[in-house]
Amino acid sequence: MKRVRCPKCDNYVTFDETKYETGQSLVFECPQCGKQFSIRIGVSKLRALQKEENVDENLKDNNVGALIVIENVFHYKQVIPLKLGDNVIGRYMKGSKVNTPIETNDPSIDTTHCVINVSYDKRNRLKYILRDGPSNTGTFVHNEILGDRERRVIEDGTLFTIGATSIILKGAEEKEQ
Incomplete structure (x- = not known):
């Protein structure tokens, strides 16, 4: 379907x-x-990454990682690419300023729910820092709620939850130096 x-x-x-x-x-x-x-049929304006489910194949063009939004009663599975800097995550709404929208009908996700900042550390490795928006329902990392604007370093495979939606961080492959 x-x-x-x-x-x-x-x-x-x-x-x-x-x-x-x-x-x-x-x-x-x-x-x-x-x-x-x-x-x-066969023509889509939706970003290819967001509609494809083959995460590893899609990350070849994206060197900083992606979010895998797990399918639930509110939406289908989505793969959303990340960029360097602040990735403002929230529910898609026409005209919203969110740069990492999740297409969902989940009312417990705010239009600007949380932020993942992607940067390089001193060893030139990617670093992912998650912080709550602040949001109405909170952001949970491994079942622990983040306080308003609290920051948490997350890594490849980290599961976090916003509203009734679970998301997995897919970090980029580290380049051999």
Whole structure:
């Protein structure tokens, strides 16, 4: 099953893509707002990294890591690339200033929930520092809640939770020196 987002209200419409051929155009009517819109099968404006599930293959172009958002009742699995500097993480909302959005209907994720700062340490290795936004529901690392603006160094494989959503940090491969 595939899903497309209504351009007017951001509601998702789900359909069975196996019934259609690549290049075929489909017209949908959003059940929530009534907006009619069309898509072409096989053509996506969504960032390739965010829709692909092969994490290791996707990280070849991305040298600082990614977030793996675990699928739950609110959203599908997502792989979101990180960049050097502050990665402001929050719920996707049209017009939001979040630079690392999670596409979700999870109401317990704030639009600016937490931040991961990616930088290099003195040994020229990548360092990931997670801090809470502050957020309404908190940011948890290994089931421990971070205080408002508290910082925690995290590493490859760290599991953290924002709202009802669990995320795994996939660090970049260290380069041989």
